[in-house]
Each structure stands twice: as C-alpha cells, then as structure tokens.
Amino acid sequence: MLVRGSCFSLLLTASLTLGGIQPAAAEQFTRWREHVLGTSMQWTVETQEQALADATEAWAVAEIERLESIFSRYSPDSELNRLAGLQGQSTRISVDLARVLKWSEELRQLTHGAFDIRVRALLSSSLESNVASARLQQTPFVIQHGDSARPQLTVMDWPEPGWTLDAVAKGYILDQVAVMALDKFPGLKGVCVNIGGDVRIAGELTTLINVENPFHAAEGSEPIVSWEQSKASGIATSGGYRRFEDTSSGCRSHLIDARSGQSVEQVASVTVVARTAMEADGLATAVSVLGVEQGLDLIASRPQWACLIVDAKGIIHTSSRWGEVTGVQPGGSALLQAGDESQAAASPVDIKTMASMVDKPAGLHVHFELTRPSGAAYRRPYLALWLEDADGFPVKTALLWLQTDQPGPRWHRDLTRWHRNDRVRKAAEQRELIGVISGATRGPGQYHAHFDGTDNEGNKLSPGKYTLFLEVTREHGTHQLMRQSVEWSGYPIPVTELEGNVEISAFSFEYLPAASVAPGTASTSADRPSSGTTAYSAEKR
Secondary structure, three states: OHHHHHHHHHHHHHHHHHOOOOOOOOEEEEEEEEEEOOEEEEEEEEEOOOHHHHHHHHHHHHHHHHHHHHHOOOOOOOOOHHHOOOOOOEEEOOHHHHHHHHHHHHHHHHOOOOOOOOHHHHHOOOOOHHHHHHHHOOOOEEEEOOOOOOOEEEEOOOOOOOOOOHHHHHHHHHHHHHHHHHHHOOOEEEEEEEEOOEEEEEEOOOEEEEEOOOOOOOOOOOOOEEEEEOOOEEEEEEOOOOOEEEEOOEEEEOOEEOOOOEEOOOEEEEEEEEOOHHHHHHHHHHHHHHOHHHHHHHHHOOOOOEEEEEEOOOEEEEOOOHHHHHOOOOOOOEOOOOOOHHHHOOOOOOHHHOHHHOOOOOEEEEEEEEOOOOOOOOOOOEEEEEEEOOOOOEEEEEEEEOOOOOOOHHHHHHOHHHHHHHHHHHHHHOOOOOOOOOEOOOOOEEEEEEEOOEOOOOOEOOOEEEEEEEEEEOOOOEEEEEEEEEEEOOOOEEEEEEOOOOOEEEEEEEEEOOOOOOOOOOOOOOOOOOOOOEEEEEEEO
C-alpha cells in the first residue's frame, strides 16, 4: 500500500507539472540593513519564496558579525588584534584569517610593495622614514598549513597599532555570506550583497551596476557606465573622492603608496571586476596606489580581471578585457571639459577639492545629510526634493526615494505635501513620476542633488521666485518638511546652511546662475534677491 501510494503521488506530481501547473517563477527580493560593517547593506535574493528574503538577511547579518569579530582592528578582542605581542612567535589561526592574510601578501608581492597591510601603522609611528621603509621590505608573516585544520602563523613584523586588513577583509566577508547562503538555503537561486558599494554576486541573479562619476557625484547624475551583471563575480570601487584625511598641508586621500609613503594623488577612482569580492576589493586599492600605467599592467596579468580607472585629469582608462567582462564601454574618454585638465593636473592635489577644479554646472545645488540613528532596526525614510513655483505648482522633482516593491509604493502618500501637489502636476502633465524618476530608499549619509534649470518636461525655468522643499517620512520615525524660498535669476546665492532636525542633520543650498550679471553692472543689496526664509514642520509617526 505504501508503495502504491508513493507511485500515485509521483504520477500526480508529474501530471500536474506537465499539465501546465508550473512552479511559481523566481523573483528578486531586496532588504536593506544599516550599521553593517560601519555602513549600509543591500541584500537581494532570487527565490520563489519571499519569506527567504527575511530569513537569509537575518542569517547574513549574524554571519557578518561573526566574521567581523575576526578581522576588526577596532575591537581589542578580535582574532586579528590578539596577534599583538606575538612578534617572532607562532600561533594557530582560523582558516578565514589565513585566507585574507594570504591574499594580502600576494598583493604586496604583485605590487612590488606598493600595497602593504603595515603601512598605516609604520607611517603613523615615531620611526625614522628610512627605518620604516626598511621594515616594509621584509615579509610581515609566514603561514604554514600542514595537516592541521587551523594553519600556523608566524608573526615576523607587527608594528603598533597592528595590521590593517580593511582593503581585503570586507570583500572576503561578502564572498562568504553570498556563497554560504546558497549552500545553506536551497530555495535560493541567486544572491547579491552590496555593502558600502562593494558587490558580490553568486548563483543565478542579474543586477544593474552603475559606476559613479567621481567629479560629479550628485544624486541622479549620469554614471560613467552601467551594465547588467549576471555572472558570479565581485565588483569594488576605490578612490579618495569620498574618503580623505585632514593634514597640515590640506586634505589627502586615505590611500597610501607604501613604497613612497605618499597618499594617492593621480587617480580619482578605480572600479575592478574580478572572480571574487576579495580580489576586487584588494585590487581596487592596489591599482589606486600603483597609478594608471602600472595598475593596468597588473590587471592585464590575469584573464579574469578587468578595471576602469578615472585619473585626476578626468580621463577614463579601461583594461584590455573591460568590454569583454562587462559587455559595455564608457560613453566618453574624458569627464572634464576642455581646459580643465591643466588645473586638475596640478600636483600635489587636495583630494577634497578635486571635484571643485571643474566648474560646477549652473543651477541649484542642494546638500543634505540623513541622520544616522542607533540600532540596526532603523527603517529607511521616504524622501522627496522638489521646486514649486510662485503658484505652488511642483515644476521639478529632483529626488524621489521610495520602496517600489513589497510593501509597495502606496506609502508615498505619507509624503503628504509632495503627494498632494503631485496629483495636480500629474493631471496637468499627464506623466507619472513614480517609476520614472523614483529610486530606491537610501540609508544615513551625505547626499548632493542638482536642479539644472529645467522643469519636469525639460523646459527652461522662467526667472522668478520658487520654493525649495525637502520632505522626509519614516516608519516608526517622524515626518519632516523643510522649505526655503529662492530666486531663480542672474545673481548667485552663496552656500546657505539651514537648521537641521531629527531626520535631516544638515541641509544647505547654493545657486549658480547660468550667466553672470553683465560686467560693470552695479547692484545694491536691494537689487539682489533674498534667499528667503525657512519654515519647518514635524509630526511624530
């Protein structure tokens, strides 16, 4: 009877499948999490089971925390920091730490010493430069695997405060959680994890990759290049245009060439595509410190590597296999306008002001910062940034951040001011903005938006008074509405800072007219338009 029942079940299953009742198609589900490795995580899975999106995200966060406890240079109890005081001694280490150290040493040798996990510690010490340089010529450690499940590490050189594995450890963590998730959860077809802009794809999943322009990194700006990546791979971008350090001689890149002890000045950004995120992560840093020529030579040494470099002059360089790996080429070879190259070529370059070497485009530039609250359960806010004319008509929406999948865009109604006026605009323009200009919600951080002087339909804005609005609403948070009157005219408005709130910690704007006032034209304070007054409203949600 049991055998007969089993056969019947098998035949029934086969007939249902062949008869047209097919399994549900796999879909992509995305989850966001803040405070992961000090930044934001985007977790995307391809599966037939929506519940797996939440289950796998929770598992991934726990696994990331476990791996972080190995590599962290901030935690005194991390496995890495427990190596302190073991100069000249041997100890057993985890396979995870051994893999990351092995790749770090391979990079040191491939770059002939330009990449080194000791450089920050040695250069920040009181050692004479020649002593530090001599130590950097030596091997920092030796690893012996043997028959043990835990490799043996001999520490040859441990400068205080220790080795820095930041350039490779994050990539390794991405690799582990992506690949392990596929093994642990059979219902997954593919995984894409993005932490702070570094990406790992595993299994069957296609995702859009955008490479940001380091000279014009405003929200909504055109990327240098975009492509759909479906092959299992790691993608990482490195550059000093977002991270820099203040020194007595100005702001400098956080990336340092261990051979010279100097910060990187000739490369604005490097994007690498490789087999794994650990490879891409380390190579992006290595190419940044090597520079264009040596960096391209390094990438060309392996058939599975490809890179795109933007140098300090704004010129784009791609490796020989970039088109083969990504399927696309950048639209142009230079990001700066003619005549700007001579300014950008000045050396040394203050990396913080690198983008300012290029004339800012005319229009209204808005900078704001989303507050970073405590707790990983923070829900990303919905946000709209737009201009209304003197009649209150929303002539241009620059930013619209919504969650467009589950639970769906119905929550855009909580952007009460934007939604109310957008219904009027939609009736007049017969054009939907949700799904056209809307983008995914964003986590805490600093953002830059640009109004270029055109309305939603591409027509030139007429001179006159407008009101700038920034509206933010967050589940289990607050609703904030900030407004500021501005004059669209031939007169510039200098950088003006406004008071922040619990959701927006900083907010400022600057207006640059398309054409300056004619030379010799006098103007008094009464002639110049006022930047207006600011109004705020807030309500608890």
